[in-house]
Amino acid sequence: MKKAALLSTVLLGLTACSQGVTTMTDRTSSPCGDKPNCVSTQDNREKYQLAPFTITNDANIDAIENAALQxxxxxxxxxxxxYIRIECTSKIMRFVDDLELKIEGEQLLVRSESRVGYSDFGVNRKRAEQLRELLQADNLIQ
Incomplete structure (x- = not known):
């Protein structure tokens, strides 16, 4: 019984830690840190780097937001x-990752990072590639 109570307390603590950041500065131009829980179009290191997202003439922040919300x-x-910051919450543990999107010239800067933990097990890269597919389907990126 004590083990179950301890496990419940730990899980609730982890869930609480991952919620509700009300203020955060725009980090789209910043490279990722050294933990493998982030990907970015602005990072030159292979394991953190995303291929560029080149926007089309049809792209605007509202259309990009609509795609990202899928x-x-x-x-x-x-x-x-x-600029948009999208919070993506996992189903089971309710961990929150931040997906930041910013239009800069003909490029969409994309940065996806976990708030907690060391590794994301590839979740942020998968999310960024899902976003790429959604944006391409809507003719918002080339």
Whole structure:
């Protein structure tokens, strides 16, 4: 019985830690840190790097947001001119990852990072590639 109570306490603690960041600076231009839980179009290191997202003439921040909100567990946390931060919450443990998108010239800067933990087991890269497919299907990127 004590083990079950301890496990419940730990799981609740982990879930609480991953929730509710109300303020966060725009990190789309920043490379990822050294933990394997982040991918970015602005990082030159192979294991963190995403191929560029070149936008089309039809692309705008509203259309990009609509595509991104089709990702599992996605909700808009911040939307400013040319910038969006989407929070993607996992189903089971309720961990939150931040997907940041910013239009800069003809490029869409993309950065997806886990808030907690060391490794994301490839979840952020998978999310970024799902986003790429959604944006291509809507003719928002080339």
């Amino acid at each position: 990702l599992p567990g996605a909700k808009t946390a911040v939307k400013e001119e040319g």
